[in-house]
Each structure stands twice: as structure tokens, then as C-alpha cells.
Amino acid sequence: MNLVEILRNREINNQKNYQIKNLQTFDSFIERLDLQTKLIGHEGCVNCLEFTSSGNVLASASDDLHVFLWNPYTTKKITSFQTPHRGNIFSIKFLPKSNDNQIVTGAADHCLYAYDLHSPEDPIFKCRCHQSRVKRLAVAPELPSIFFSSSEDGCIFQIDLREPHICPTDNKIVLIDLKNHQEYVETKCIAVNSRRPEQLAIGANDCYARIYDRRMISLTSIGNDSQHDNLPKGCVNYYSPGHLQNNDNSNKTSIQMTYVAFSPSGNELLVNYGGEQIYLFNIDQAETPVYLNLPKLPPEPIAKPVKNAKVDALKASGNEFLENEKYIQAIRKYTEAIQIAPDNQVLYLNRATALMRRKYFGDVYEALRDCHRALHLDPHYIKAHFRLARSLYEINQLTLSNDCLNELKK
CATH class of the missing domain: 2.130.10.10 (YVTN repeat-like/Quinoprotein amine dehydrogenase)
Structure with a gap:
């Protein structure tokens, strides 16, 4: 990532893309954070x-x-x-x-x-x-x-x-x-x-x-007793x-x-x-919660995503981290790949898998949202459909999980 080039494009071309926002949590910047000094005086x-x-x-x-x-x-x-x-x-x-x-x-x-x-x-x-x-x-x-x-x-x-x-x-x-x-x-x-x-x-x-x-x-x-x-x-x-x-x-x-x-x-x-x-x-584009909202099934399967060497390398790296139970690193690699290829349904499912295995608070619901993204890209994606049902089950949406499985059987 060329920081100087990114900032120059933002200034000259008013460029707004994912890289600008990522600079806020750029790994090299985070690693450079260090304690500068202590302000000593308080006794509590x-x-x-x-x-x-x-x-x-x-x-x-x-x-x-x-x-x-x-x-x-x-x-x-x-x-x-x-x-x-x-x-x-x-x-x-x-x-x-x-x-x-x-x-x-x-x-x-x-x-x-x-x-x-x-x-x-x-x-x-x-x-x-x-x-x-x-x-x-x-x-x-x-x-x-x-x-x-x-x-x-x-x-x-x-x-x-x-x-x-x-x-x-x-x-x-x-x-x-x-x-x-x-x-x-x-x-x-x-x-x-x-x-x-x-x-x-x-x-x-x-x-x-x-x-x-x-x-x-x-x-x-204070203490307003009005009925209104x-x-x-x-x-x-x-x-x-x-x-x-x-x-x-x-x-x-x-x-x-x-x-x-x-x-x-x-x-x-x-x-x-x-x-x-x-x-x-x-707050300007708030979304209602997503649970089970399956897309219509087209008559023919969706074409596979176009090959991209950089995306394939990031995906392979993410898969390796996933197999070695390094879920944070896996999620990061899949996210980088998605930012390059946002129409690749496999990347969303892989990230959903890593999220569900990491099991932080909220991870299962985020995995559910990734399953939805994968299914909207490819409604024939059986693995995404099954993992969606599993996600619904994990967040205690049992009726919706059963509905999802019934749709999968159809």
C-alpha cells in the first residue's frame, strides 16, 4: 500500500474508496503506537x-x-x-x-x-x-x-x-x-x-x-405528573x-x-x-435486521467469478490461516480479497466460516450476513444455504433455521 499515492489521489481526485478508510487501522500504524509519557498527579x-x-x-x-x-x-x-x-x-x-x-x-x-x-x-x-x-x-x-x-x-x-x-x-x-x-x-x-x-x-x-x-x-x-x-x-x-x-x-x-x-x-x-x-x-442508510430473506432461485446456476491472481493468493492465505485455527488472520485475508472482488461469493462463505469458528460476540450474526451476500450473488450456492441455516440456529432463531432447511430441501 503506497500511502503517499493514496493521500495524493484523495487530495487531487477526491478519491473515496476502501483504502482511505483502511488507513485508520493500517497495521504498520497500529504497530508503531507506543506509550509516550505518563501524566502523574491524580491520587484516584x-x-x-x-x-x-x-x-x-x-x-x-x-x-x-x-x-x-x-x-x-x-x-x-x-x-x-x-x-x-x-x-x-x-x-x-x-x-x-x-x-x-x-x-x-x-x-x-x-x-x-x-x-x-x-x-x-x-x-x-x-x-x-x-x-x-x-x-x-x-x-x-x-x-x-x-x-x-x-x-x-x-x-x-x-x-x-x-x-x-x-x-x-x-x-x-x-x-x-x-x-x-x-x-x-x-x-x-x-x-x-x-x-x-x-x-x-x-x-x-x-x-x-x-x-x-x-x-x-x-x-x-422535574417530576412532571402530566399524562401527556x-x-x-x-x-x-x-x-x-x-x-x-x-x-x-x-x-x-x-x-x-x-x-x-x-x-x-x-x-x-x-x-x-x-x-x-x-x-x-x-444512521442515514440504516438497515433492518437480516435473518431469513432468501433470493429467488434463477433457472440456471450463476457463472463462476473471474480469476484474479491477487485474490486467489489472499484466499489461499486465508484458507491456510483457517486450517491452523488463526481465525483473526483468516478473516483479515478474506476481507482484503473481498475488497478487491466484492462479487466473489466463495470469499463471503469462507469469511463466514472463519467468523463462526472464532465465536466472538456478534460473529455468528456477521457470518449470517455474509451468507446472505453469498446467496444473493449465487442463489444456487448450497454451502452458503446450509451455513445460513446453521447461523440462524446458533443465534436461537430456531423456526427460521428450520424454514431455511426446508427451502434447502426444495
Whole structure:
């Protein structure tokens, strides 16, 4: 891979292909990652880090209830101060449009504080309205003096520092209260789409990432007893891996989101599941889960893919890794081959085989999707049909697996 040529083509020809995205995880770059230095100062577990918009200052907050500001280039401490919190600080954010002089923190003591870094000893904002631990905060570059908080009480607050606030309050600061929709819900993480600040992503203790359109939601006060929910129909979209949906295990506490983030372009959502894997969703072209959706069988078998020496070499290398139970390397080789020859059904089936043998969380469902790709390229592909049935069985879709086998018999 010629890095200089790829970047030059991107600049001159606006080239957009798989190689550009692959540079983010290029093996040589990953292998060069190394520890540069340690920033020593905190006396407790460091739970959160945040750069200023310029990247010249790094803020950290800890179980020791202190906030430290660092120069990331000299690796020296700029300043530190003790917060009024009485519980572990879980999140810290620089407030937008404040010249990086204002920050806000949220902690296990249910409290939110905002500070002016010129005199951080006396917070400029205090809120004790959450009923449980505050886990994450979020801001958007184009929303001055506004931040969002998510707590394990199931509530999302929208706070505007330009408005007065007294606890307890009748002020309308509740944007979303998930307790209105389900029991035993805890919001774990939150993110604002910087390109589309009306979009707010929320992760909770279930398998669904939610994206709300704030423009459709009216703020309510805490403890609102109104019978009318403030979330109108159509204000939220849900995203989840197909193998977790309609699964009895998806609502257990072992599956919960710990982090959500929008891509810089604003059209993708990254989701981390505790006890599971990391998933990337295209929010503009979201797909419904695929289980059993067989293509129509044409009268004649599909022609075999055109021979390609490089693809054959990658396939052979993948097969060797597969036989030696080196499944990660096998998957990588098959993926490289697919990027060159995306119409080769055999490569998809081989990757599905490696995925099912690796048995990471989500691998079986990904293998199922590869079987679908292989069958849409060649509906006569018997091995892909059989492995699809096996994949459905493995994710406990027993009725669909039986249907798949019956179609195979036909």
C-alpha cells in the first residue's frame, strides 16, 4: 500500500474508496503506537479526559474529586483544583463558546457543577436535581452555554447556563425521561451530533442506541405528573445489532451501552456495548435486521467469478490461516480479497466460516450476513444455504433455521 499515492489521489481526485478508510487501522500504524509519557498527579482512578477545542489543554477528572489541566505537548501540569463533588467524577466537558475557560463536571453524587477556570474554587453553576449517578455529559460546538447530562435515574437534562437555576426547581430542564417508557432503565452515555446538533444519541442498559431529534421535543420540569408524554411520535430512531434484537438476553444487565459517539461527518454512530463488541451504524442508510430473506432461485446456476491472481493468493492465505485455527488472520485475508472482488461469493462463505469458528460476540450474526451476500450473488450456492441455516440456529432463531432447511430441501 503506497500511502503517499493514496493521500495524493484523495487530495487531487477526491478519491473515496476502501483504502482511505483502511488507513485508520493500517497495521504498520497500529504497530508503531507506543506509550509516550505518563501524566502523574491524580491520587484516584482517572475516569474522564477532555481536550480543549484547540487541543492545547487536556483536562482530567478523577475519583480523588480533583480536576487537572495539562499541557499535552510539554506533559506538564498547568493547574489543578478540588471540586465540591462528594462522589467519583465520571465526566468532564469544556463548554462551547467560552474560549475554553468554562468546564462542567458530573459525578456519582448526582451533582452537576460548572466552573470558570479563572476562579474555579467557586462554581458558577450548581445542580443537584438528578436522582442517581451522573454518568456522561455532552456539548455541541454550535450551542453556546448549553450542555446535556445523562444519569442512571433515566433522565436527560438540557441545561442552559444563561438561565437561573435553583434546586429543587420547576424550571423546564428535562429533555427525556426514559422511565416514562420502560421500567428499570438507566441512561449510561450520551452524545450530540456536531454536524447536526439537533440529533442526540443516548445509550442505556439495553441493546438499543436511540437518536432523538431535539427539535420535536419540549422541555418539561422535574417530576412532571402530566399524562401527556413530551416525546412525540417520530422523534426517535433505534439502532441495534441484529443478533441482540428479539433476544431474551438483550435486556439483561450484562448487555448495556457504555459509550456512544458520532463520526466527524455526522452520518455514523459508534456504539460500545459492555460485555459485547463495538459497532458502527450508518444512521442515514440504516438497515433492518437480516435473518431469513432468501433470493429467488434463477433457472440456471450463476457463472463462476473471474480469476484474479491477487485474490486467489489472499484466499489461499486465508484458507491456510483457517486450517491452523488463526481465525483473526483468516478473516483479515478474506476481507482484503473481498475488497478487491466484492462479487466473489466463495470469499463471503469462507469469511463466514472463519467468523463462526472464532465465536466472538456478534460473529455468528456477521457470518449470517455474509451468507446472505453469498446467496444473493449465487442463489444456487448450497454451502452458503446450509451455513445460513446453521447461523440462524446458533443465534436461537430456531423456526427460521428450520424454514431455511426446508427451502434447502426444495
